[in-house]
Structure formats: structure tokens, C-alpha cells
Amino acid sequence: xxxxxxxxxxxxxxxxxxxxxxxxxxxxxxxxxxxxxxxxxxxxxxxxxxxxxxxxxxxxxxxxxxxxxxxxxxxxxxxxxxxxxxxxxxxxxxxxxxxxxxxxxxxxx
Amino acid sequence: xxxxxxxxxxxxxxxxxxxxxxxxxxxxxxxxxxxxxxxxxxxxxxxxxxxxxxxxxxxxxxxxxxxxxxxxxxxxxxxxxxxxxxxxxxxxxxxxxxxxxxxxxxxxxxxxxxxxxxx
Numbered sequence: 649x650x651x652x653x654x655x656x657x658x659x660x661x662x663x664x665x666x667x668x669x670x671x672x673x674x675x676x677x678x679x680x681x682x683x684x685x686x687x688x689x690x691x692x693x694x695x696x697x698x699x700x701x702x703x704x705x706x707x708x709x710x711x712x713x714x715x716x717x718x719x720x721x722x723x724x725x726x727x728x729x730x731x732x733x734x735x736x737x738x739x740x741x742x743x744x745x746x747x748x749x750x751x752x753x754x755x756x757x
Numbered sequence: 758x759x760x761x762x763x764x765x766x767x768x769x770x771x772x773x774x775x776x777x778x779x780x781x782x783x784x785x786x787x788x789x790x791x792x793x794x795x796x797x798x799x800x801x802x803x804x805x806x807x808x809x810x811x812x813x814x815x816x817x818x819x820x821x822x823x824x825x826x827x828x829x830x831x832x833x834x835x836x837x838x839x840x841x842x843x844x845x846x847x848x849x850x851x852x853x854x855x856x857x858x859x860x861x862x863x864x865x866x867x868x869x870x871x872x873x874x875x876x
């Protein structure tokens with residue numbers, strides 16, 4: 649089962665630009681997490697934001713959470729070609745981690 | 758951070774045979790492990806939740822007799838794809854939860870995945 653949708657499905661930007669990805673979900677959550685996956689590889693945990701938090705930063709990453717709208721966004725600032733990957737949100741609900749549909753990000757050098 | 762390993766990383770098998778995939782938590786004890794599958798260019802779909810010493814809980818639409826899960830110890834869970842068919846070809850990823858880290862949150866670690874190809 650999938651929790652919700654991410655948009656855009658694909659995003660292509662120039663190196664140095666910011667990238668914003670959005671995630672919507674359907675149920676109540678304990679926390680929401682963002683992961684990155686390079687093609688054909690495993691997952692890398694990026695950031696976790698708890699249900700009572702509204703914003704969190706980690707390096708070039710900024711995550712917001714709006715529980716009233718059941719949505720979250722991931723902002724990557726000053727993007728680099730190495731940021732090219734698929735990004736997934738995942739909601740921790742009922743002690744299971746359910747993933748969104750993902751955004752494929754391409755950062756052109 | 759904690760490490761979760763999977764073996765094998767890649768496997769090719771013939772249609773009708775069974776394949777076993779192992780998932781190990783290397784430096785922590787995982788009372789709960791999860792199995793996901795991922796088709797190309799798609800997201801991870803949760804297949805089942807595995808608790809040590811008890812039967813796995815399968816997500817809707819996942820055949821428990823086809824995907825046998827055994828969580829025999831706190832560091833090992835196995836997924837056996839029985840009577841595999843080409844449509845079972847996929848990327849299988851396991852995940853393990855570590856101890857409570859506060860306010861009901863757990864740290865969850867993912868294995869590197871196993872690519873199964875059924876010919």
C-alpha cells in the first residue's frame with residue numbers, strides 16, 4: 649500500500665538552483681521521513697520530522713510539515729549534479745513506514 | 758549508524774524454483790523487520806512486517822504462501838520467494854528497526870537490496 653503522492657514526479661534543474669519536492673499523505677502520522685535513492689541502489693536516510701514539528705534543517709536540506717494539510721516539502725538549496733537521484737517521503741504510521749511515489753531529480757551540470 | 762545487510766545482492770533463477778533472501782542487522786537487535794519490493798522507476802511497496810518469533814503480517818494483496826517470511830532471531834529475517842515467476846522479478850529491500858529513540862520514534866535502517874531476476 650502507498651500512503652500518498654509526491655509531486656512533481658520528475659524535476660530537472662540547473663546546478664546551483666533550488667529544488668522543491670512535495671509530499672501528501674492520508675493518515676495520522678508519528679513522523680515523516682525523507683530518503684534518497686540513487687539508481688538501482690539502496691536508500692539513504694536524509695531527515696526525519698516529527699508530527700509536532702513544523703520545520704527542520706540539515707545542511708542544504710529544509711523540510712516542512714503541515715499536519716493540517718497532511719503535506720510536507722523538501723527543499724534542496726544550491727543543488728549539485730551529485731544530488732541527482734530519486735527522493736521519497738515516507739510516513740511512519742501505525743509502526744510501519746509507508747513510502748510515497750517519489751520524485752526523480754535531475755541536476756544538470 | 759547501524760548496518761543492515763542483505764544476501765545475495767543479485768540472484769537469477771529459473772521459473773518455478775524458490776529463492777531465499779537473507780536480511781541481517783549487523784550491530785543491533787531488531788525485533789521488527791520489514792520487507793519491501795520495488796519495480797523499476799517505482800516506489801517501495803511494503804510487503805510485510807516481520808516480528809521476531811511470530812508470524813509475519815502481510816499487506817493487502819501480498820500472497821503469504823508465495824512470499825514466506827521467517828524472523829527466527831533478533832538479527833535475521835528471511836524472505837523466500839516460492840515457485841518464482843518472471844513477474845516476481847524485482848528489487849527486494851529489507852529494513853530493520855532499532856530501539857526506541859524517544860517519543861515513540863524508532864530508527865529504521867535499510868539493507869542495500871536484492872535484485873531478483875526470474876527467467
